[in-house]
Amino acid sequence: MAGLNDDAQWIVMMGFVVSFSFFFLAMLLNQSTVVGQTTAEGVLEFPKNDIRDVRSVITESSTLSLSDADAQVIKDDIRTIALSRKDAIVDYTITPPTGSDLYTHISIHYNNGVTEYNENWTSP
Amino acid sequence: MVNDNGQLYTIEGVAAGMIMLMTAYLVLGATSVYTPGDTHISDMQLEQLGTDALRMMNTPVNGTSKSPLQEIIENGDTTAAGNAFNTRFLDYVNSKADGGTDDLHYMAEVTYRNITDGGTTGSYHLADNNRPLTGGEHPVRVTEWVIADKKIGSNIQQDRAVLVEVLLWRD
Numbered sequence: 001m002a003g004l005n006d007d008a009q010w011i012v013m014m015g016f017v018v019s020f021s022f023f024f025l026a027m028l029l030n031q032s033t034v035v036g037q038t039t040a041e042g043v044l045e046f047p048k049n050d051i052r053d054v055r056s057v058i059t060e061s062s063t064l065s066l067s068d069a070d071a072q073v074i075k076d077d078i079r080t081i082a083l084s085r086k087d088a089i090v091d092y093t094i095t096p097p098t099g100s101d102l103y104t105h106i107s108i109h110y111n112n113g114v115t116e117y118n119e120n121w122t123s124p
Numbered sequence: 125m126v127n128d129n130g131q132l133y134t135i136e137g138v139a140a141g142m143i144m145l146m147t148a149y150l151v152l153g154a155t156s157v158y159t160p161g162d163t164h165i166s167d168m169q170l171e172q173l174g175t176d177a178l179r180m181m182n183t184p185v186n187g188t189s190k191s192p193l194q195e196i197i198e199n200g201d202t203t204a205a206g207n208a209f210n211t212r213f214l215d216y217v218n219s220k221a222d223g224g225t226d227d228l229h230y231m232a233e234v235t236y237r238n239i240t241d242g243g244t245t246g247s248y249h250l251a252d253n254n255r256p257l258t259g260g261e262h263p264v265r266v267t268e269w270v271i272a273d274k275k276i277g278s279n280i281q282q283d284r285a286v287l288v289e290v291l292l293w294r295d
Contacts, residue, residue: 012136019143026150044168049175049266057269057285064271070282073239074271077285080237084245085287086267 047088051110051117054082054090059121062094062104088112167264174230174266174292177216181209182268196250197234197272197286206251214253217292228294229255231263236286238277246277250288255295263293 061074071094082090088110095105104123110116181193190198192212199205209232218226232250237243257263268288275281 012132015136015140019140022147023143023150026147030150030153049171053267053269057271060271061283061285064283066283074283074285076243077237078269080243081235081245081285081287085235085289 045114047112047115050086050088050112051115054078054088054110055108055119055121058092058094058106058108059123062096062106062123086112167262170228170292170294171264171266173217174264174290175268177213178266178268178288178290180216181212182270191270193268193270193288194272197270197288198274200274200276201234201248201250209251210253213251213290226294228292229253229261230293231257231291233289234286235289236276236284240278257291261293261295263291266290266292 057078061071061078066074075092078092079090082088089112091109093107095107097104106119106121108117108119108121110118178193181196182191184191184194192208196205196209199208213230213232214228217228217230220226229252231252233247234250235245235247238246267290269285270288271283271285273281273283276284276286278284
């Protein structure tokens with residue numbers, strides 16, 4: 001670069017700075033759509049209706065005041081059908097009111113291989 | 125002797141050109157296209173509609189009566205039960221705000237546990253609206269658990285949990 005006039009190096013450097021800032025802004029724009037997509041996919045994969053459904057049938061069964069044997073039949077129904085038709089493992093334990101504790105407690109477990117959901121439900 | 129003035133300008137020009145190309149590539153790559161893989165987003169609405177309809181059917185009118193869906197299950201695998209389900213379900217899913225009717229089709233099955241057969245699952249066809257599945261539809265599956273007091277897959281009448289499954293589609 002012999003004899004090169006090296007005035008105006010600032011202008012050249014500023015050109016690079018502006019170019020690179022455009023480049024990084026474009027990268028941010030690119031990533032932002034991917035973030036939205038993965039979030040939406042996460043929402044879609046969550047089995048909201050399956051969980052609400054199984055919660056409601058379990059709490060309903062706890063209000064029927066069944067004998068232990070009858071409650072076990074319903075529990076076996078729910079577990080067998082959930083495994084064969086929903087590919088989900090469901091288990092729950094109902095603790096009826098005892099002594100000073102006036103509330104029914106239910107511990108619900110749900111796992112379909114992607115989503116695991118556990119809940120301790122207390123009767124209102 | 126080649127005149128080597130302006131080498132810096134050449135290098136800068138090449139670098140700026142590459143940066144502009146890269147930027148254009150990234151910006152074009154950032155646009156999202158509505159591909160067939162994304163059609164499940166519109167299915168969510170149909171799924172929610174069907175779930176809501178089944179939940180309404182499984183809600184008793186008061187604290188002592190049984191829900192319509194429970195009564196339908198207790199009627200078993202009969203034509204009357206199928207007709208009752210058909211009338212109520214189509215009324216719920218095909219109602220539109222302007223008073224007209226929508227054109228959704230469905231097929232409903234009931235799955236139960238067969239105690240007499242060693243705890244395997246059995247199922248029976250509950251109802252449909254005379255539109256057999258041809259395989260070209262794009263149905264969604266909606267389900268509702270029902271507790272019914274009935275002999276289902278056993279010899280004893282008692283409270284049993286069964287799963288009502290509905291395939292719902294629009295064509």
